[in-house]
Amino acid sequence: MRMRRYSQQVEEEPGIDLTPMLDVVFIMLIFFIVTSSFIKESGVEVNRPQAETAAAQDTGNILIAVTADGQVWLDKQVVDVRSVRAHVERMRQEQPEGVVVVQADQDARTGLVVKVMDQARLAGVPDVVLAASTEAH
Template identity: 80%
Template sequence: MRMRRHHQQDEDTGIDLTPMLDVVFIMLIFFIVTSSFIKESGVEVQRPQAQTASPQDKGNILIAITADGQVWMDKKVVDVRSVRAHVERMRVDQPDGAVVVQADQDVRTGLVVQVMDQARLAGVQDVALAATSGAL
């Protein structure tokens, strides 16, 4: 009497997913490193219109001033006297970034000048006012 032996396959016939996972993680790291994050001031203001308005293409530090005189930076209300310290802190991340002041069209001019002065005292030479392009 002969005994039959069943040969079990020792190999796993499944698909090895390790190379695919490696590629996915490398692509994820690539997209995280190359993506640029848009910083917002935290509040929407009604900007004045100007015929000579031009878009800014480099990374910016945004400061918004509402019609009622609130100064917004990094999605929170700040005091005018602390704008300098906030700009200095944000310049660590963007050393060559410009400051863009997004002032509401109904805000007091004196407050806008104070904010721009604080940004200049923080060492930023390129301070711009945001406007909507269009006819006056």
């Protein structure tokens, strides 16, 4: 007599394995978080002057706000005008291609705005621009 061997085969239920899809989703999420540029805000709203030649800046910017009462805002905090250079140098390491945009209130003192722009230039930023609103017709 011949003995037959029967192997027990456990039949798996057919289904879709979602593990590779989840891996791809997490990799994409990490990619978008790392490559996204976060918008830095100055931390205060100012009443910008209007200009017909105002143009939008598309690159990553370092925003500095100068209020009508003489406060200088950078990275959502009030800073002394003498420390603007150090703050800009630190932020410039995070965004080497960024330009400095000074958002001066239309009633801000011109001397203070010039000091802020000078401190940004001393930090090694060649492009320091003033923000303005487009004139409404």
